[in-house]
Amino acid sequence: MRTALVTGSSGFIGYHLCQRLLEDGFRVIGIDNLSDYYDVGLKRRRQAMLLQSPGFSVINQSIETEGFLGEVFERERPDVVVHLAAQAGVRHSLTDPRSYLCSNMRGTFELLEAARATKPAHMLLASTSSVYGANETMPYSETDRTDHQMSFYAATKKATECMAHSYAHLYDLPATMFRFFTVYGPWGRPDMALFKFTKAILNGEPIDVYNHGHMMRDFTYVTDLVQGIRLLIDVVPERPEEGVVPVEDSLSPVAPWRVVNIGNSQAIPLSEFISAIEEATGLQALRNPMNMQPGDVPATWADASLLHELTGYRPRTSLREGVQAFVDWYRDYYDIAGWPGTSLNSGDLRRISG
Incomplete structure (x- = not known):
């Protein structure tokens, strides 16, 4: 039985990944500080569901606490580490950049220091499509230069890629960074577009449509992302002989x-995304056109051919399937009456607003 340590285990992606690893027979150690960036009750519900498995244990502590991760690594000796804990959100980084510095950069530093002392077989660290920043050539490829981040959030994630590379080079620590693209699905974060749009549409409230709707995203269903991570666990990078790397591979020549x-390898217009929510809810959205927000980009689109080359896998969930699954979960989680297309009473609205 392999031991996997997952930081951010009570988060949206962390919850789904832990479920998958438990199904595959891993012993899973979760770490999550249950931050109040969004509804802590949602995080506790995810954590409680994971704790139903005897193979799961969790420590509710902040990863940036000096020496904490070193003690955990020394005691548990994880074979695999998946680092998901981070302060997320482009827009929030405009108002609280210090939290990104602490969680994303200091937290990753503490993780790397712990791994240096007690070497796992493979570390996988979450990055983001936001690191591509001002790049205009799409789809984005891993071998593209990523020098012009548009938000402090993206800058911190790019920094963690560089930090992990230096430790991989210096201490021969196998590390895979994965950049994900607009992940969505059941148990998602309330600050993400699908959650906010669904909530507003059900409340009969307008949705904020940035850049007047001229946006495209590579929407990736959460179980597709988790499948990609799971397969990459077994694709351990090796330092290339004499620094020779295939042209299409992002493997470092020195580490x-x-x-x-x-990603799903499809750039889907925001209008199509909203239409999928309308279809799933049976209600029409009231659109509030707005200008582009600082730090945002008009489009993202993944070239996921390297993932396929390494694992044989391509994400396959259609947008409408994924959105319907989220709306079904949302309806069940908030126990919404009057579904679909009928008026909600005040009690229903309080549950949604809460």
């Missing part, structure tokens, strides 16, 4: 380090 896109 056992690689970066991999995990």
